[in-house]
Amino acid sequence: METVQTVQTEKFSYDNTIVRNFGIATVIFGVVGMLVGLIAALQMIFPELNFGIQYITFGRIRPLHTNAAIFAFVGNGIFMGVYYSLQRLLKARMFSDVLSKIHFWGWQLIIVAAAVTLPLGITSSHEYAELEWPIDIAIALIWIVFGINMFGTILKRRENHLYVAIWFYIATWVTVTVLHVFNNLEIPVHMWKSIPVFAGVQDALVQWWYGHNAVAFFLTTPYLGLMYYFLPKAANRPVYSYKLSIIHFWALIFIYIWAGPHHLLYTSLPDWAQSLGTVFSLMLIAPSWGGMLNGLLTLRGAWDRVRRDPKLKFMVVAVTAYGMSTLEGPLLSIKSINAISHYTDWTIGHVHIGTLGWNGMLTFGILYWLWPRIYRTELFSVKLANTHFWLGTLGILFYAIPLYWAGWTQSMMWKNFTVDGFLAYGNFLETVTQIIPMYAIRAIGGTIYLLGVFIMVYNLWKTASAGSLARNVEVEAPPREKHVRHKGEYWHKWIERRPIQMLFASTVLVLIGGMVEILPMMLINDNVPKIESVQPYTPLELEGRDIYIREGCLGCHSQMIRPMRSETERYGEFSKSGEFIYDRPFLWGSKRTGPDLHRIGEKYPHSWHYNHFLEPESMSPGSIMPPYPWLFDQDINTSYTASKIKVLKTLNTPYGEDYEDVAVAELQEQAKEIADELREQGIEQENLEQKEIIALIAYMQRLGTDIKVQ
């Protein structure tokens, strides 16, 4: 015991200000994100709730809602939890206060940029990666700042052992970096428009490889790290099995990255790739449930405290929701179940069990635990926290159950045939109006959940004003044992002790990563079966397609007809991978609030589309699609048409030589043809051929016609 005297302890402090800042941002953007979600939910019942303003139509605020919920609310929640736990687990202050500040303000600026650009219709249309290229670059830079700050702290740690939570944080950082870079490989046309390097089925695969891993490595692994830290802390007892937590971590990260293709079952993606996604998704049940049980069993023998302590209640519901959605996810990845669930509200119900239940409830639990601690006081009101808990839990149930019901009902209606072999509900709209009451209950569920969050805001506000923020917490700890170099030491050990060299090495690695970005360019000349009759889009169709992207049409309409009788009867020939080789980006969509549009081309006269976009209910009474009057006022922007053609040519789209020079002229010619036909059909409008609606109609009429069976 004499040796104890030789160990000198070092004095240092923990930075609580940064934790508090990320905490406030979490709460603010939680409220904002959920409020936007509620507006979107109400618009599905009352389409007129966009007040005729293009910036707040459903198609544009849906990505605003998803981005705010994922990257602003959960994102800030991750950073709050990581900055608190990392310092304490490693017995070290964050590597650099300046980097912490840059990270915080940089991330908030990115969120503001998203909140401005998405309503303006600036979007790449890749789900959960909608932000355009300048913001993508900003995200990459801030993410690297976060990485340097985290790895720097790990290197100067005083505790040799890396607690399991830290492993989850590391895996998050590494994987999100790779995902973000590869799903955002795009060539800029101008400041706010880019064209992805991958096309059609390849773009779809990369996107959903990203999309699923965004769920895995942004919504799941960092929050598992938080669970492994904050749940034991709040319960004041060690995790049930540390061994199990280690197995949970390694098994989870090795399997997760392969599950993406389950988003593309029954699409034009090759079957074997679909099966790969299914198999790995099913395997995920094991580690996920291992983690859930580990969380819940941590509370063994303490269930009496759960009854009294709202923090623990929140965490129990969160971990249970994690278990439910990680069982449901693999089940939805089985083809026969996916055939029913895909494109319906079932999926929306499923993801909200994850976000409202797992991410939301865990965040609230952590906030209730953290706020009194950093403000050196007691929670203002346990009673209000309990009220919040019940509102939150009820809100989730009122949100999800109607959507499960709606999804199942609608899918059954889509697939129902009469005894004579006709579709029982040939009019798609019937299957929509049927479930509107469910949408109403869902909106009520969302309101209840949000009400709980408002109560939390008040409670945390009162807690903060009763206490005072302990900005820097003075602590002391012995330094990490100096490692004596021994024979056969790993080179990694050497580099680990040298933060500067480590930073240099990681920069080199990032640069290599940057060079690897160029590699896929060589791979884009792929061997998707080519179909002779499939031709590139005309300039006018191309501009129409970009309006389709801008308005977020794919939020409600798919362009992927699955090879099932119920689909081919309703929509026409099923979609072939060769039809999409010029689709940059792919626009398959993932939800059918309206019908599939892949074979809409030439189905109706131009005037039908004209009237339908002006007033959907004039063509489909009872439709919940909003009107798009601004498409009739705004002129087609042709100033970038030539640059778009040029970029597409560099990506091997076979436009003729110097085609960009005649593109605008050809665009105007085709616009005039369509405008003339519209006039023949009795439409009267001044300067009709210059309006955006013409481009959109051109695109609609082209869709799926390349191989249309006459």
Place this chain on the structure above:
Amino acid sequence: MQIIVFLIVLSLLVAGGFLFAFFWAVKDGQYDDDMTPAMRILFDDETAIKESSHEEDNS
């Protein structure tokens, strides 16, 4: 579908990185002790420090 070859190679690289990290962790002795880390996190923050200084006062 060359893209899938590319994605598989990329995924294998990431997985390989994690595998390397796993071997490092085992070799480093990170998992030699699978009991105390779970306990230790409960005693690592400011309250614990206060309690220990309190004990010193008593002694």
